[in-house]
Amino acid sequence: MNTWTIMTYELRRLFRSRSLLLNQFLLPLLLIFLLGTSLSGVVGNQSNQTIHSVRVGVVNLPTKNTSESALVADFLATPELQDIIIPISLPSREAAESGLRAGKYGYAVIVPPGFDQKVQNGEQAQLEFILGKDHTNNLVAGTVFDNFVDHINDIQAAASILGPESLAAFTPSNEDTLSPLKLGELGEDGGSYSATQFYAVSMLLMFLLYCGLTVNISLFNEKEEHTLFRLNSMPVKGSQLFIGKMLGVGTVSIVQCSAIILLSHWLYGVYWGNRPVLLILFCLLMIIASMTLSIVVSMFFKSGASARSVITVLTVCMTFLSGGMAPLPESWVNTVGPFTINHWMMQAILGMMLHVDVSKIMPNLLAMALICVVLFGAALSSYRKVGYHA
Amino acid sequence: MRNIMTIAWNMAKRTIGSRSGLLIYIILPCIVVSAIITTTGSSGEEPAIVLYANLDSGAGGQHVIAELAATGDYKLVQTSGEAELKAKVTDQKGTAGVFIPPGYTEDLLAGKKPQISFYELKISESSIMLQRKAEDIAGRMGNTAEAVRTANAAGGNAESKFSAVLQQAEQHQVGSKRTDYNLYPRAELTSVTGFTLLFLMGLVTSSVSIIVKDRRDRTMMRMFSAPVHAYEIAIGNFLGSFLVGLIQIITLLTFTRGILGYDFGVPLYLYFLVLAAFILVSMGIASTITGLVRNQNNTGMLNALILTPTCMLGGCFWPISIMPDYMQKIANFVPQKWAMQAVNVAATGGGWSELWLPFAILGLMAAILLAIGSATLRPNEAGSGV
Numbered sequence: 210m211n212t213w214t215i216m217t218y219e220l221r222r223l224f225r226s227r228s229l230l231l232n233q234f235l236l237p238l239l240l241i242f243l244l245g246t247s248l249s250g251v252v253g254n255q256s257n258q259t260i261h262s263v264r265v266g267v268v269n270l271p272t273k274n275t276s277e278s279a280l281v282a283d284f285l286a287t288p289e290l291q292d293i294i295i296p297i298s299l300p301s302r303e304a305a306e307s308g309l310r311a312g313k314y315g316y317a318v319i320v321p322p323g324f325d326q327k328v329q330n331g332e333q334a335q336l337e338f339i340l341g342k343d344h345t346n347n348l349v350a351g352t353v354f355d356n357f358v359d360h361i362n363d364i365q366a367a368a369s370i371l372g373p374e375s376l377a378a379f380t381p382s383n384e385d386t387l388s389p390l391k392l393g394e395l396g397e398d399g400g401s402y403s404a405t406q407f408y409a410v411s412m413l414l415m416f417l418l419y420c421g422l423t424v425n426i427s428l429f430n431e432k433e434e435h436t437l438f439r440l441n442s443m444p445v446k447g448s449q450l451f452i453g454k455m456l457g458v459g460t461v462s463i464v465q466c467s468a469i470i471l472l473s474h475w476l477y478g479v480y481w482g483n484r485p486v487l488l489i490l491f492c493l494l495m496i497i498a499s500m501t502l503s504i505v506v507s508m509f510f511k512s513g514a515s516a517r518s519v520i521t522v523l524t525v526c527m528t529f530l531s532g533g534m535a536p537l538p539e540s541w542v543n544t545v546g547p548f549t550i551n552h553w554m555m556q557a558i559l560g561m562m563l564h565v566d567v568s569k570i571m572p573n574l575l576a577m578a579l580i581c582v583v584l585f586g587a588a589l590s591s592y593r594k595v596g597y598h599a
Numbered sequence: 600m601r602n603i604m605t606i607a608w609n610m611a612k613r614t615i616g617s618r619s620g621l622l623i624y625i626i627l628p629c630i631v632v633s634a635i636i637t638t639t640g641s642s643g644e645e646p647a648i649v650l651y652a653n654l655d656s657g658a659g660g661q662h663v664i665a666e667l668a669a670t671g672d673y674k675l676v677q678t679s680g681e682a683e684l685k686a687k688v689t690d691q692k693g694t695a696g697v698f699i700p701p702g703y704t705e706d707l708l709a710g711k712k713p714q715i716s717f718y719e720l721k722i723s724e725s726s727i728m729l730q731r732k733a734e735d736i737a738g739r740m741g742n743t744a745e746a747v748r749t750a751n752a753a754g755g756n757a758e759s760k761f762s763a764v765l766q767q768a769e770q771h772q773v774g775s776k777r778t779d780y781n782l783y784p785r786a787e788l789t790s791v792t793g794f795t796l797l798f799l800m801g802l803v804t805s806s807v808s809i810i811v812k813d814r815r816d817r818t819m820m821r822m823f824s825a826p827v828h829a830y831e832i833a834i835g836n837f838l839g840s841f842l843v844g845l846i847q848i849i850t851l852l853t854f855t856r857g858i859l860g861y862d863f864g865v866p867l868y869l870y871f872l873v874l875a876a877f878i879l880v881s882m883g884i885a886s887t888i889t890g891l892v893r894n895q896n897n898t899g900m901l902n903a904l905i906l907t908p909t910c911m912l913g914g915c916f917w918p919i920s921i922m923p924d925y926m927q928k929i930a931n932f933v934p935q936k937w938a939m940q941a942v943n944v945a946a947t948g949g950g951w952s953e954l955w956l957p958f959a960i961l962g963l964m965a966a967i968l969l970a971i972g973s974a975t976l977r978p979n980e981a982g983s984g985v
Contacts, residue, residue, distance in 0.1 A: 236904050243911050247922040309782060312947065328773055339778045342947040345920040347783060348728065356735050358775045359768075363739050366767035371750040371760060389737035390730065393698060393716035395685055407721035515619030518805075522623055532691060532721075542691050556690070559720070563689060 211445045212453040219427060219457025229423070233465045237416040241473050244408035263346045264295045266305040266314035275323040281336075284357050293353060309339055315346035318354060328361060331369045395563050402480065402562050409479045410558045411533025413469050414551045417495045418524040420462040421503030425520060427454050428504075428597065429513030441598055451597045455500065462496045482561030487570065491557050494577040498550050501584035508591040527551050553577050602827045603835040610839025614806045615846060624805075624847055628798040629854045635790050636861050647725045649673040650693040652684040657704025658762035659740060663697070663715065665769055666736045673729065681716075688718045695719040695726045697733055707744040708757050724921055743768070784946035785864050792942050793915030795851060796935050799874060800881045800906055802847050806840035807885035810976060833973065837882060844878035869945040869954070873938050876961040880934040883968025890975025909933045937961050 223229050267285065271277045285296045297314065299305050305317040319337035327334035336358055340347045395402050431437040440450060470488075473479040481488060503520055510516035531551035532542040546552040557573040615624050649667065653660040668675050678684045681698050688696040696718035706713035715737050719726045743764055751757045813819045822832055848871065855861045863870055884905060910916065912926070913935025919927055930936045941957035 232904055236908075239908055240911070243908055243926075247911070247917070247926050306780075309780070310948070312949065312953075331772070334773045336775045337778055338775050339780065340783060342782045344783050344786070345918065352728075352731060352735075355775065356739075358773060359735070360739060360742075362771055362773040363743050363764075363768050365773050366764050366770075367743055367746045367750075370764045370767055371746060388734065389712070389714060389741055390717050390734040391714040393685075393696075393718040395689060395718055395720065510619070512619075514805075515617065518619060518623045522627060546691075559689060565689070 211449045212456065215445070215450055215453025216456040216460070219454050220460055223423070223427075223457065223461050229461070233416065233420070233423070233461070234468055237412050237465075237469045238472055238476070240412050241409045241469075241477065241479070244412065245477055262293055262295050263315040263350045264297060264313070265350055266299045266308050266317040267296045267320070268299050268302055268305050268318070269320040270300070270322070272322040275326060278320045278324040280325050280328065280361060281318070281320050290353070293349065305339060309341050312342050315341040315343055316350035316354075317341070328365055331365060406479055406562060407559070408533070409473055409477075410555055410562075411528060411531070411551070413466070413473075413492075413558075414495065414531075414554050415524060415528040415533065416469065417462065417466060417492065418499045418502075418527065418550070420458065420465065420496060421499045421506075421520045421524070422517060423458050423461065424455070424500050424503040425507045425513060425516050427458055428507050429516070433513060437598065447597050451592065455504075459496060459500060462500070463493070466492045466496065480562060482558065483564055484561045484567070484570075487567075487574075488558065488561055491554060491574070491577065494574075494581050495550065495554050497581045498577070498584055501581070501588040502550075504588040505584065505591050508588075508595040531555055550577075550580055553580070602831045603838060606822075606827075606832060606835025607839035607842050610806060610809060610836060611843050611846060613809060614802070614840075614843050624798070624802045624843075625850050628795065628847065628851055631794055631798070632791055632851060632855060633859055633861075635787055635794060636855060636859060646672055646674040647729065648676055648693040649729060650676050650678050650684055650687050650696040651698070652678045652680050652696075653699045654680065654701040655699045655703035656701070657758060658765050659704035659707050659744075660699040662740060662765040662769065663699060663733065663736050667697070667729075667733065669769070669771070670732065685718060688720050691720060694723065695729050704758065704761065707741065708748060708761060710745075710748060712741070724917065727921070740765070781864075782947060784943050788864060788942065788946060789914070789918065789939065790916075791855075791863075792939055793910065793935075795848070795874065796877060796913075796915055796938055797906070797910050798851075799844055799847060799877060800884075800910075803840055803844050803878055803881040804885040804906065806843045807882060807889055807976075809840075810836050810886075811889050837886075837969075837973075840882055840885075841878055844881070845875065848874045848878075863946070865942060865945045870942060872958075873941045873945070873961075876941075876958060876965065877934060877938045879965035880961055880968060883965050883972050884934075886972025886976045887968050890972055890977070910935055912936070914939050934961060934964050937964075 267281070269277045269281050284290070285294070299308065299317075302319050305314070305319065308314045309317050317339040319339065321335065321337070324334050324336070336354070338351065338354055340351075431440060441447070470481055470492075474481060502523070506519050506523070507513075507516045510519065527549035528551055530541070530545050531549045532546065533551060533555065542552075553573045553576045557570050557577070560570045560573070614620050651664055651667075653664055655661075664675060667673055676693060678687055678696075684696045684698055687693060698716040698718065700713060700716070703713050703715070715733060717730055717733060719730075744761060747757055747761045747764060751760060810819075813822070819832075823829070852867065852871065856863070856867060888905065912930045913919075913933040914930065915935055919930050919936060919939075922930070937957040937960045941954060941961070944953045944957065
């Protein structure tokens with residue numbers, strides 16, 4: 210009965226707090242939205258993306274024996290290029306170099322004398338590209354000019370093997386062409402998975418770990434406000450008080466978890482897989498793991514602030530190391546990742562999204578159950594040792 | 600003046616003087632930043648792992664793989680088939696997967712438009728670049744196949760001709776030479792700066808919330824009974840959180856520059872100035888929020904609400920340029936963006952003629968936010984708070 214009272218009071222208190230609502234419900238949705246929109250825009254609609262045009266310094270000069278390269282000049286005059294590249298003719302390589310250093314141009318292309326002749330005679334020919342100051346400009350201009358050089362290379366190869374009459378096929382046709390590449394469905398039976406969903410999973414996990422903070426605040430608030438003295442003087446057992454609080458926080462976390470899953474599904478169309486029961490089970494395990502972890506940490510620290518920061522650090526580190534925050538090299542994700550709780554959860558939920566066989570998810574369930582048992586044991590023994598009193 | 604220094608120094612001791620404070624605000628940033636430096640830093644970037652399965656028996660499939668390998672940007676790993684490829688992509692064994700279907704070359708030569716499948720688990724800058732590259736290679740090969748078909752209209756072995764052309768193309772007789780004067784900022788500088796800003800903002804925020812704690816615990820009242828002026832307390836508190844931030848960056852810079860010998864590619868005093876300006880803005884943000892919220896626990900959480908999203912928007916975790924246009928515009932309101940931009944300008948050797956803009960914006964943000972912050976937080980009043 211006492212436990213029940215404490216739990217309902219805890220619930221009432223938590224749901225009344227504005228910061229909880231903001232942090233546990235609004236923030237995850239905001240982050241999923243930010244991640245989704247900032248990263249998906251690139252791939253979702255490539256054609257609509259406005260690429261800032263790059264100013265490219267071009268050194269393409271006639272010499273005594275050779276004229277300037279018509280291949281390059283023609284290429285630079287193509288209408289499709291106008292939005293991406295602004296070519297600027299320069300008198301010398303030195304001018305290009307100093308212009309790059311001064312940031313006047315984003316990229317420079319140096320055409321060696323006699324480039325066209327060499328290409329037509331089937332000899333070696335090389336354009337020189339000089340990288341500029343901006344990473345993105347280098348990528349954009351680099352892609353454009355690499356493709357151009359490779360295209361000429363193809364023509365030269367075809368001309369030398371098939372004869373010059375084959376070149377007609379290389380003139381660009383205006384018929385609308387099917388992309389030679391398609392995004393494959395990772396799912397086993399066509400579950401609609403999009404690569405931004407990955408971040409929805411990682412954010413959900415991060416916030417389930419953050420519910421450890423609520424545990425911590427709930428425990429330390431009573432101490433810091435000195436209300437625990439009063440509670441201890443009441444006919445309530447310490448364990449009842451503790452369990453009541455944990456039940457309250459646990460309920461909030463469950464509500465939070467379902468809110469994130471449902472709202473992200475309705476608002477942003479995140480698909481959470483075909484096994485709702487298993488998903489719920491995993492999320493419950495994650496909540497247990499994060500709460501028990503937080504209990505262990507809270508028991509070992511005297512001040513709430515330092516316990517809170519340890520929990521925050523653990524949460525951020527685990528999310529980061531499981532590859533959920535910023536892209537990490539694969540070797541890291543596979544070697545350090547398994548030491549984080551997120552890793553096991555992430556794999557399992559991604560598996561559900563991709564409709565993989567249950568037998569592949571089971572090992573993760575086992576791992577999560579094991580983690581929970583260990584952490585629960587640790588929480589229990591640290592509670593026995595330290596207890597919850599003022 | 601001595602009073603101010605006492606208050607400021609006391610604040611520094613309270614935030615980073617304790618063992619846990621030291622761990623989180625000084626040691627952890629050093630570890631994370633040096634981890635970024637050692638994994639991506641001077642040793643050169645680790646090539647992204649690309650998984651592939653080539654079920655095509657002809658020259659076409661091989662050509663795609665050979666050309667991808669020729670870029671030198673990827674480490675290609677073969678898998679047995681589509682199922683294994685998908686499984687490995689799902690297990691994050693590689694950045695992305697490329698699947699070439701059986702009969703790809705035949706279909707190409709028959710004038711059908713076969714498609715290569717591209718698999719990715721999560722979007723990243725390198726997966727986007729890979730996708731474009733593969734698309735280009737396959738697209739060009741379609742043209743070559745077209746040429747072979749026209750040339751072969753009279754009859755003959757199309758496949759051997761196709762293969763010969765592709766092999767010739769792989770020689771890259773016409774090619775390019777990249778001259779790299781290292782004008783652009785080092786690739787990992789963005790992540791290094793990004794995470795430094797993240798930690799810095801975290802620390803400054805927590806130091807500001809101490810002011811609220813003082814008021815709640817009535818320590819502020821005691822301070823007012825001591826022979827100090829109200830303005831001394833206010834300045835002391837703000838100076839304290841500035842000092843704490845300075846200590847963090849100085850340790851971080853000494854550690855990375857001095858002990859690891861990492862070359863930022865930026866004049867160190869400029870880097871320091873950017874971070875110092877950023878401390879001021881963070882203080883402004885933190886004091887504005889804490890002033891509005893008042894409850895110490897809530898403020899900690901509210902700051903988290905500001906910290907991560909602004910870092911994401913400001914380009915601490917990925918380059919701003921890959922975000923859609925409207926997001927890039929929103930990013931202009933985030934101080935991290937300007938700090939990153941200042942570092943980038945400095946790294947590319949830009950002088951004050953370009954640097955003044957990001958610095959002016961940071962300064963303006965700091966001035967406005969600190970003004971609002973000191974109005975709402977009122978560190979010069981005792982008050983009962985809460």
